[in-house]
């Protein structure tokens with residue numbers, strides 16, 4: 001077949017020769033003039049982003065000779081068209097077939113004409129290896145095609161392959177720490193699952209943990225260790241935190257525990273999630289995991305975006321499966337939540353949903369995103385989502401839903417803003433969920449400095465937009481009426497509470513002191529005021545005395561009930577439910593700059609602890625941690641409305 005020489009292109013990404021020989025071209029031109037016939041050149045039709053091209057795979061010097069000879073003889077000369085054939089009849093997508101095209105082109109060029117240089121082969125072998133992270137083409141295959149020794153090709157690509165293997169192993173470590181099975185990991189990284197077990201058993205994680213700890217003992221940071229180990233900082237942190245308690249993890253990460261229902265953060269934590277439209281601060285997810293899950297729990301994120309929830313789970317030792325309609329990371333699988341809730345939803349302990357806030361960032365998401373619906377359809381979808389979640393989630397599972405009211409665009413005529421928070425809350429509660437806690441999470445641009453707040457006086461509240469999150473627990477009205485029981489540890493406490501077994505509280509208090517010693521922190525200790533004057537024995541005071549003696553810490557006597565000494569417990573609890581900040585408990589000392597440890601024996605709703613913490617903070621305490629001997633739990637573990 002004849003093809004016009006002007007229709008043919010050379011693609012330097014595919015064609016293997018970096019240099020052409022002018023001498024060979026001139027010799028060919030001479031031969032053409034003398035009437036020589038050349039074998040046909042090999043070409044291929046390829047498509048690049050939908051545009052078709054004909055590229056040359058073999059016969060560069062013949063084609064160049066035609067191009068040089070043709071102008072001398074004019075448009076209609078014999079040399080305006082060249083004898084050519086196509087490697088494959090069909091049009092090949094360049095991206096999908098890049099390495100096969102390179103392999104073919106070099107194989108043809110290695111067989112005749114001017115010899116390709118070693119540098120040409122090496123550069124192409126490196127390109128092939130770099131663009132083949134899943135190792136589909138072995139060095140042996142490349143060497144066979146090009147007539148080279150396998151060892152030579154292996155040496156050329158060795159360092160690229162080693163880096164790729166290390167990168168792949170890191171993905172395997174990450175996914176396994178997130179609780180994925182070897183088969184699931186194998187599917188993502190594209191290698192046999194028996195090899196996954198081999199990677200996981202090679203002791204590399206333990207070696208990295210040791211290396212990070214050595215590095216830290218030299219006063220360096222985890223980020224510096226990550227750079228040295230050539231791993232990403234999030235994985236380095238996850239390895240470093242392995243085996244630590246939640247509180248130790250929060251302290252090491254420097255993430256503050258939010259005590260009130262206003263969770264403001266200064267921007268996104270670089271270790272949690274990648275840059276993504278609508279990315280949320282990872283500290284928010286860490287707080288949610290702390291309050292509503294325990295280590296090893298399974299978390300599902302069906303609309304994962306840049307993977308903030310995945311990374312938070314990794315750092316907090318929770319299992320996680322994340323999905324998105326358009327995944328941008330290997331640890332996020334493709335799934336459309338409109339079709340169904342993703343696999344694993346019925347097993348999870350927490351589902352964290354952060355959907356698009358209707359059309360706010362629509363142009364930045366995929367065409368199939370729920371953000372492209374009409375407002376009516378978006379609301380219908382939300383309603384269906386709530387009932388699907390209620391039907392699917394197991395009893396006791398929690399659901400965190402994060403949504404922002406829309407004030408800036410696409411506001412229908414006659415409305416000032418779209419109250420997505422209210423709509424979502426109503427849908428979930430109507431579906432049967434019990435609302436446990438509603439949390440305001442203003443964007444860092446929406447949290448006001450005192451100066452700004454002063455300026456804002458007089459401006460209507462509706463002009464301030466907020467992100468609000470709500471956390472919900474599944475709720476069975478019939479079961480809620482039943483009496484709660486005490487879990488294994490608290491069963492002992494019940495014994496103590498009932499019979500005032502003082503020896504037992506000593507044993508438990510010493511156990512708590514051990515736990516606190518392990519944190520390596522020093523505090524001043526406070527406990528809530530005695531519950532009632534009628535009692536002769538105050539277990540909390542006794543607990544605080546034992547812990548302060550064991551740890552040699554100062555014991556403060558600074559908290560008083562705001563209702564006065566004579567107030568009954570029932571009246572006080574009722575008043576505390578209504579009370580704001582320091583109206584429930586008062587602190588009689590100035591605690592400026594002190595780190596306070598607040599002790600209590602048993603936490604049921606957490607309201608006493610949270611009111612005491614408010615009072616301590618109000619008195620200037622720098623930080624305030626609470627420690628209790630046990631929690632009361634209800635039969636389905638979700639029957640109590642906890643204050644935190």
Ligand SMILES: C[S@@+](CC[C@H](N)C(=O)[O-])C[C@H]1O[C@@H](n2cnc3c(N)ncnc32)[C@H](O)[C@@H]1O
Nearest residue numbers: 278279280303305306308325336337356369370
């Ligand atoms: C607000 S973003 C999530 C941001 C994420 N939390 C982060 O911190 O990076 C909402 C996500 O929902 C995804 N999404 C929209 N429609 C979806 C659908 N039908 N199924 C699954 N994901 C969807 C979008 O692709 C987007 O990534």
